[in-house]
Amino acid sequence: MRLNQREIDAIKAVVIEICGDRAVVRLFGSRLDDSAKGGDIDLMVELDEAVDHPARLSAWLSVKVMRATQGRKVDVILAAPNLEELPIHRIGREQGVILSHE
Structure with missing residues (x-):
């Protein structure tokens, strides 16, 4: 994983x-x-409650994480009960790693 603990x-x-x-x-x-170089940070945020304004929330998370990681490009997809499940969600769940504090 090419993120350090601070990130x-x-x-x-x-x-x-x-x-x-x-x-x-x-x-x-x-x-x-x-083994890769560069690349943006792709995140899937899973919520257990409905999201009223998913595009706004996704953009807000992306900007805040970008600022917190010294300007790295960040893409955020949301998964919530009221949002359509897309193939990218399956990829995020199957290939993704849950981030946790060590």
Whole structure:
């Protein structure tokens, strides 16, 4: 995984601040490949409650995480009971790693 503990902690702190401590954050995509270089941070945030404005929430999370990780590009997808399940959600669940504090 090409994130250090400080970046993981920053991501978790942003998600908890905005979505609460029951949200689950998964890292997926190129940042899981230790041999790769560069790449954005792909996150899936799973919520157990409906989201009223998913595009706004996703953008807000992306910007806050980007600031917390010194400007790295961040893509955030949301999974919630009221949101359509897309193939990218399956990829996030199957290939993603849940971020946690060590």
